[in-house]
Every structure is written in C-alpha cells, then in structure tokens.
Amino acid sequence: MQEKLLIIINSIKRNKFEDPISEINPEQKLREDLNFDSFDLAELTVKIEEEFGVDIFEDGLVNSVNEIYAKL
Amino acid sequence: MFFLIDRNVSLSYEEILLHVNHSNFFTDCYIYPDIRSFLLNWIFALVNEKNIALMDSDLSEKEITSNDLKVNRLIKIDHPKKINSVEELVNSIRNSNSEITLFTSGTTGFTRKFTHPLKNLIRKINISDERKNDVWGFAFNPTHVAGVQVFFQAILNQNLLVNVFMESKDFVINAINEYKITNLSSTPTFYRLLLPLDQTFNSVKKITIGGEKSDNYLVSQVVKYFPNARINNVYGSTETGPLFSSQNDEFIVQDKHIGLIKVVEDELYIHKDLFGKTTQLHLIDDFYATGDLVEWIDNEKRRFRFTSRKNELINVGGYKVNPYEVEDELTQHPKIRNVRVFGKPNAVLGNVICCEIELLPDLELKEEEVRFFLNGKIQNFKIPRKITFVEKIDLTRTGKKKIV
Numbered sequence: 386m387q388e389k390l391l392i393i394i395n396s397i398k399r400n401k402f403e404d405p406i407s408e409i410n411p412e413q414k415l416r417e418d419l420n421f422d423s424f425d426l427a428e429l430t431v432k433i434e435e436e437f438g439v440d441i442f443e444d445g446l447v448n449s450v451n452e453i454y455a456k457l
Numbered sequence: 458m459f460f461l462i463d464r465n466v467s468l469s470y471e472e473i474l475l476h477v478n479h480s481n482f483f484t485d486c487y488i489y490p491d492i493r494s495f496l497l498n499w500i501f502a503l504v505n506e507k508n509i510a511l512m513d514s515d516l517s518e519k520e521i522t523s524n525d526l527k528v529n530r531l532i533k534i535d536h537p538k539k540i541n542s543v544e545e546l547v548n549s550i551r552n553s554n555s556e557i558t559l560f561t562s563g564t565t566g567f568t569r570k571f572t573h574p575l576k577n578l579i580r581k582i583n584i585s586d587e588r589k590n591d592v593w594g595f596a597f598n599p600t601h602v603a604g605v606q607v608f609f610q611a612i613l614n615q616n617l618l619v620n621v622f623m624e625s626k627d628f629v630i631n632a633i634n635e636y637k638i639t640n641l642s643s644t645p646t647f648y649r650l651l652l653p654l655d656q657t658f659n660s661v662k663k664i665t666i667g668g669e670k671s672d673n674y675l676v677s678q679v680v681k682y683f684p685n686a687r688i689n690n691v692y693g694s695t696e697t698g699p700l701f702s703s704q705n706d707e708f709i710v711q712d713k714h715i716g717l718i719k720v721v722e723d724e725l726y727i728h729k730d731l732f733g734k735t736t737q738l739h740l741i742d743d744f745y746a747t748g749d750l751v752e753w754i755d756n757e758k759r760r761f762r763f764t765s766r767k768n769e770l771i772n773v774g775g776y777k778v779n780p781y782e783v784e785d786e787l788t789q790h791p792k793i794r795n796v797r798v799f800g801k802p803n804a805v806l807g808n809v810i811c812c813e814i815e816l817l818p819d820l821e822l823k824e825e826e827v828r829f830f831l832n833g834k835i836q837n838f839k840i841p842r843k844i845t846f847v848e849k850i851d852l853t854r855t856g857k858k859k860i861v
Contacts, residue, residue, distance in 0.1 A: 400828040423774055427805040428842035435843075442804035 386437075386457060390450070393432045397425050411451035433457075458543070460612065461493060461595075462636065463620040468493050470543045470615065477504050477540050482531045486510045492599060492620055496608070503553045503575070504546065505534050510558035510570070511600040524560070524570050547613055551579070559602055561695045571695050577732065578602075579609045581699040588614040592636050592660075594629065595620045596643035602695050603668050607642050616640075623852070626651055633658050641686075644668040645675055646858055649788060649795050653817075654682045665702075667691035669858070670763050672785045673706050692763070697732035697745065710759045720758075723750045724767055771800035771808050776838045778810055783841065786834050787812065787827070792820040795850045797858050798841060812841040815850045822846070 387409065395405040403420065415421045421429065430442050433453070441447050441456040461468040476497045483502045489495035489512070502509040510526065521528060540546050558572045593611045595618040597604035604622075611618045619636045621629045629651060632638060638658075642665035664679060664686040671690055679688060690706060693699035701708045710718055717728035726744040738745050748767045754760040765779040772778075780798035787796040795815040800808035816822055824844045831840050850858055 396824070399825045402829070402832075423805055424838065424840075424842060427774075427803050427809045430803060430805055431801070431809055431811075431843045440804060 386454075389436055390433075390453065393429065393436065394419060396432070397421070397428050400428070401425065409450050411449070411454060413450045414448055415450070416448070458615070459617050461496060461618045461620065463492050466491065466493050468496065470546070473497065473500055474540055474543065474546060477501055477537070477546065481535075481537060482533055483507060483509075484529055485532055486512055486526050486528045486530070488512060488516070488528050489514050495599060500546075500550065500612070501537075503550045503555050504538050504540060506554045507532070507534070508556040508558070508572075511560075511605065513560065513598070513600050516560075543615060547615060550609075551584075551613055557605070559605065559695045560600070571738075573698055577698050578605055579613070581606065581693075581702070582609050582613055584613050588616070591616045591639045591663075593618045594632060594638040594641040594643075596622050596629075596641060596647050597668070598622060602693055602698060603642065603644075603691075606691075606693075606699055610640075630654070630656075633661065639663065641665070641683075642667070645671045646795065646852065648675060648679050652678050652682070652794075657682050657684055659685050661686045663687050663689065665689045665691055667693070670765070670781050671706055672781075672788075674785065674789055676705055692749075694747065696738055697727060697747070700727065700731065706762055707754055707760050708762070710761070719744065720751055720753070720761070721746070723752065723764070725749045725751045725761075725763075771810060773800070773808050773810060773838050774806040776836075778839050780810075783810065783812065783831075783835060783839055786831060787814065790822075790827070790830055792816055792822050795858075797850050801843065809843060810839065810841045811843040811845070813845050813847045813850060815847055 391409050394409060398405050413419060415426060430440060434440050437457055439457055441453055447453055447456065458470045459467055460470050460473060477500065480501055483498050485502070485508060487495065487498050489498070499509060499511070512526070512528065538549065540549060553575050555575045556572050557575060557578060558570050561569045561571070591611070591614060593607055593616055595607055597607055599608060607618070617636065619632050619638060621632050637660040639660055640663045641661055645666055646669060648666065661683045662685050664683055666676070666688065667690065676688055688704060690703045691699065692701045692708060703709060714731065717731050719726045725747045727747055729740055729743050729745065732745070749763055750765045750767055751761040752764050754762055765781055770777045770779055783798040784796050787793055787798070793814055794817045796812055798810060798812045801811045803809040814822070814827070827844050828840060852858060
C-alpha cells in the first residue's frame with residue numbers, strides 16, 4: 386500500500402514538474418510537506434479511489450499521510 | 458440515375474417512382490430496418506402530404522412509451538398520388554404540406570419530440586442547376602435535423618447520396634474517391650476522426666460542419682486536405698430547425714435578423730419569427746432560450762461565436778470550466794485523434810476535470826506529457842486531473858460525442 390501511495394504521490398508531483406520524493410512517512414502533511422494545493426488533493430482523491438476504491442475525502446478533510454492510511 | 462448508395466444496397470430515382478406509384482401503405486412512425494426502406498417510406502408520405510415522425514431505429518422501449526409513440530402501424534392511403542417523372546416527384550416533395558416530427562438527439566440521454574411543417578425545415582435549401590451534379594457523402598443520421606437537411610438538399614436537386622454515416626475512416630476515403638463526392642456535411646467529430654489524411658481530395662467542393670461547436674483549428678486542418686472546398690459552418694437544432702451559417706466559427710447577425718436575436722447572460726435567444734410555427738417550445742416574451750452560450754466578437758454586436766452549452770460548464774472549486782475549450786487545446790496535440798472532457802463529482806473541488814483521450818493508431822502518450830502540453834496553454838484549474846486513454850470515444854446516434 387505504501388509503495389502504491391508513493392507512486393500516486395510522485396505521479397502528481399511529476400504532473401506539476403516537481404521532483405519525486407524517495408519515500409513517504411506517516412507524519413508528512415499533504416499541504417505543507419508535499420506542497421499539494423486543492424487541485425492536487427482532488428487529483429490525489431481520484432487516483433486513490435481508482436487504485437483502492439476508497440474516497441478518502443468523503444467524510445471530511447485529510448491532512449497527513451497517516452490520515453490517508455487510516456482511511457484505507 | 459441513383460439517389461442512394463448504401464454499402465451494397467442502392468436506390469434509383471426510377472425505383473422511387475415505382476414505389477410511389479405502386480404503394481398504398483405507409484408507416485407514420487417507422488422503426489426502419491435499413492436506410493433504403495426508411496427513405497422510401499418517407500418519400501411516399503411526403504408526396505401524399507402525410508405527417509410522419511422520423512424515428513431512430515434503435516429507440517428504446519422506454520423512449521417509445523414516454524413519447525407516446527405508436528410505432529410500425531400501417532396506414533392506408535386510398536388514392537395515392539401518381540407521379541410521372543422525377544421532376545414531378547421533386548416538385549411534389551418540395552410543395553408538400555407534411556409535418557415532420559424529429560427527436561432531440563439526446564446527448565444527455567433524454568429524448569423529446571418536435572414537430573415542424575416541411576416548409577420550415579427546407580427554408581435553407583438551395584435548388585439550382587449548378588447543384589444538379591452534386592454527390593453527397595451522407596455523414597449524418599437521416600432521422601435528425603442535419604441529416605434531414607442533407608436529404609432535402611440532395612433529393613430536391615436530384616443528387617446522389619452515398620451513405621458514410623458512422624463508417625470507418627477507410628470506408629469514407631474510398632467512398633469519396635469512388636463516387637467523386639462533392640459535398641460533405643457532418644459534425645466536427647466526424648472530421649476529427651477523419652484526420653489526418655495522407656492524400657488531398659480535389660472532388661470535394663463544399664464542406665459543411667454543424668451539430669457541435671467547431672473551432673478554427675479544425676477548419677484549418679480540413680482546408681488542408683480538401684483544397685477546393687468551401688467551408689460552411691451551420692447552426693440549428695431539432696427545436697428550431699436550421700438557423701445560421703458562416704464561413705468560419707464567427708456567425709454574423711444579418712440585417713433582417715436584427716431584433717430577432719438577443720443575448721441574455723451570454724445565452725443566445727432566438728425570436729419565434731426566426732423558426733416558424735412551433736407549439737412545443739417554451740418561449741420567454743416570444744424568444745426561445747437556446748441553451749447555447751455565445752460571445753460577441755465586435756462592439757457593434759453583429760458578430761458572435763459559440764462558446765459552450767449552458768448546462769455543460771463544469772464548476773471546479775468555484776471556477777467555471779468550459780469543456781470545449783480544453784478539448785480544443787487537446788485536439789491540437791499531434792498524437793491525439795479525439796477527446797472528451799467532462800466533470801466528475803469530487804469531495805475537494807465539487808468537480809474534478811476528467812478527460813478521455815483516443816490516440817491516433819500505434820502512438821503512445823503519457824499522462825504527464827498531456828499535462829506538460831497543456832501547461833501554459835490554459836489556466837491551471839482547467840487542466841484535467843484525471844486522464845484516461847481509451848480505444849474509442851463513444852458517439853451518440855447523431856455522431857456527436859456522448860456527454861457523460
């Protein structure tokens with residue numbers, strides 16, 4: 386799961402011409418640490434839903450990698 | 458003299474005369490097995506001044522019952538008109554008092570019927586000796602308003618129709634060459650699917666584009682492969698019949714139309730005097746709100762351009778995105794054959810812009826390359842966040858892209 390999430394995060398980073406990250410850790414904040422804006426977060430939800438069949442933002446905002454894990 | 462070529466089936470003007478002179482029955486609501494039977498039934502009804510509904514052969518049971526249609530019942534005509542010549546046939550069609558019922562194409566999956574007097578539907582048809590030798594690539598559904606235009610244009614000028622509707626690219630190319638097609642009339646989607654070509658077609662002298670929003674890039678590509686063709690953009694609808702035409706994507710308000718066209722909150726309103734008798738439309742102070750969004754190009758408000766459909770703008774985090782604008786950019790990518798842009802509900806933004814891409818054969822493209830291509834061309838919020846590559850973009854019955 387961790388690996389798949391890393392691939393998704395890096396695909397979003399590549400799409401906005403940012404360098405990929407080598408690893409994710411639970412403490413990372415989506416906005417502050419990964420530099421995701423609301424459009425990137427939307428892309429993240431679409432891609433996670435595609436991969437895992439779960440809409441992580443369905444019942445409230447998710448702020449960190451840890452919170453994504455919790456939803457999955 | 459042939460009127461129709463449809464793959465291995467044909468129909469000559471002489472056979473039409475035979476049918477008209479030896480039939481007693483027609484069907485006013487006909488689920489037709491093939492285009493030849495469809496046209497014969499229709500022509501017979503027109504000659505005998507009977508009202509007829511032009512039905513798609515694949516209407517669902519639900520669409521039939523919800524529109525209260527009585528399909529495939531045989532109606533006897535006691536003393537059908539006898540016709541002696543093709544000229545007489547053409548004149549009796551032209552002067553027929555039939556009313557014709559059309560159904561909206563249902564790009565949104567909802568079919569409604571509209572009835573027009575024949576005169577209303579043929580008011581834009583040109584009949585002249587110059588057009589006698591025209592050969593039409595029939596690239597519209599014959600049951601819909603644009604196909605109806607081509608049908609009348611062809612039969613009233615005694616032309617040949619070659620059916621290429623929903624056929625493959627190779628089939629269309631062969632048909633143009635084999636029958637020396639002079640006139641093509643179809644949707645932007647049809648031309649997009651036909652391009653790029655590896656030859657030019659000198660026989661084609663007129664190309665009509667209509668039924669969906671067109672764009673100048675597409676026109677510039679079409680001109681390249683059809684060097685002798687005059688390009689004509691047309692605007693009309695099942696609800697109003699044919700309305701305007703132009704040489705590019707700009708439409709001009711003619712003097713006689715001043716006061717009959719207005720724009721309210723970017724939406725085009727058409728006065729009822731412009732589309733003749735109709736009882737089914739909801740009018741606001743005698744104007745019909747078309748649902749088509751336009752922008753004025755000049756300060757005098759005489760030239761306008763279509764931008765979108767009213768209910769098709771996608772709200773993304775408070776921004777309004779016109780899917781056609783994004784499609785126009787994407788179709789300029791050299792590897793892309795056809796695209797569809799649409800919104801998908803999303804918890805973060807309300808909607809997220811998605812696109813499906815059909816590539817040209819044997820080519821590959823990555824998501825990030827698409828994003829790179831769009832970067833700087835359109836604003837960030839308009840860029841699709843979900844990009845899928847598909848074998849084929851689904852088309853509706855009229856050959857338009859389906860709206861998701």
